[in-house]
Amino acid sequence: MEVSDTTYHLEYGQHRIPFRLRYSNRKTLGISVYPDERVVVTAPHGASEAKIWEKLNKRAAWILKQLRYFQDLNYQPTTRSYAAGSTHAYLGRHYRLKLIGTEGPETVKLKGKYFQVFAKDKEDESRTAKLMEHWYRQKARQKFQERFDACLQRLAPYHIREPEWRLQYMPKRWGSFTPSSTILLNPILVEKPLLCIDYVIIHELCHAVHPNHSRDYYAFLEQVLPDWRRRKGVLEGG
Numbered sequence: 001m002e003v004s005d006t007t008y009h010l011e012y013g014q015h016r017i018p019f020r021l022r023y024s025n026r027k028t029l030g031i032s033v034y035p036d037e038r039v040v041v042t043a044p045h046g047a048s049e050a051k052i053w054e055k056l057n058k059r060a061a062w063i064l065k066q067l068r069y070f071q072d073l074n075y076q077p078t079t080r081s082y083a084a085g086s087t088h089a090y091l092g093r094h095y096r097l098k099l100i101g102t103e104g105p106e107t108v109k110l111k112g113k114y115f116q117v118f119a120k121d122k123e124d125e126s127r128t129a130k131l132m133e134h135w136y137r138q139k140a141r142q143k144f145q146e147r148f149d150a151c152l153q154r155l156a157p158y159h160i161r162e163p164e165w166r167l168q169y170m171p172k173r174w175g176s177f178t179p180s181s182t183i184l185l186n187p188i189l190v191e192k193p194l195l196c197i198d199y200v201i202i203h204e205l206c207h208a209v210h211p212n213h214s215r216d217y218y219a220f221l222e223q224v225l226p227d228w229r230r231r232k233g234v235l236e237g238g
Contacts, residue, residue: 010039012060017067021052029055033066033212034179066213077171082128088115090139092193099128108135133187140167140187144201147194151201155224160208165201174235175200177207192235199231 010017019039029052030042043052056063080088084099090110098114099122108131109116117128148165165183170176176184183204189197202225210217221228 010056010060010063012057012064015064017060017063019056019063023047031056031059031063033063037067038179039063039067080129082125082132084122088132089191090115090136091143091190092196097128099123106131108132136190137167137187140185140190143190144185144197147197148201151198151205154202155205158209158224160205163205163208175204177204177211181208195231196235199225199228199235203228 006021007018008021010019017039019041022040022042023045024042026042026044028044029047032040032042034040041052041056080086082097084097086097087094088097089095095110095113095115098116100116100118101122102118102120104118106120106127107118109118115132117131119127119131121127144165144167152160152162163177163181163183165185167187168176168184169188170184170186173184174186174189178184183201185200185204189200203221206217206221206224210220225231
């Protein structure tokens with residue numbers, strides 16, 4: 001092993017876990033698993049290759065457990081239809097899609113039990129999809145800011161430094177806490193009930209205090225949001 005910031009792989013059963021190896025002046029070997037699923041191993045200068053691998057093999061199950069924790073906010077994307085009559089959600093409620101041809105501005109309105117999509121070519125599903133995505137993004141930006149402020153207020157007693165947040169479509173995640181301490185929220189989350197939106201935001205805010213999914217992290221989450229398991233269940237229930 002070279003004394004550098006290098007990527008290696010740890011074999012554990014059928015799993016192949018990539019990790020970065022770094023050296024420092026610390027006295028003991030440390031293993032960190034981060035929300036973006038990076039694994040960083042920090043070893044003392046002069047540590048032998050054998051000792052490093054011995055410690056890694058002993059902690060392999062723990063590392064895998066931490067990586068699985070970070071899948072808490074994963075979801076399985078589904079194929080969406082934008083044909084007339086298809087169903088789409090907003091804040092936990094479902095609405096039917098009504099397509100309306102127009103010569104005026106193209107827009108989306110939520111009225112009664114329907115998403116009304118006004119489009120120049122109402123048969124063009126790709127155009128309907130773009131109009132719906134734009135509508136969701138606008139609503140997500142507004143609603144997430146409201147909930148972000150409310151969640152920060154809930155965590156005010158813990159004096160958490162307010163991180164930045166932004167929208168980002170992610171293929172399989174509701175939210176993420178980046179190494180630069182920015183919270184990413186998937187606009188699709190706006191389809192879920194407010195209790196789920198708050199759960200995702202608080203889940204990520206807690207990483208501002210505990211970057212790993214450690215016991216301390218879950219103890220803190222439990223303290224801040226005692227019913228987080230129920231909220232998680234609703235989020236995963238579709």
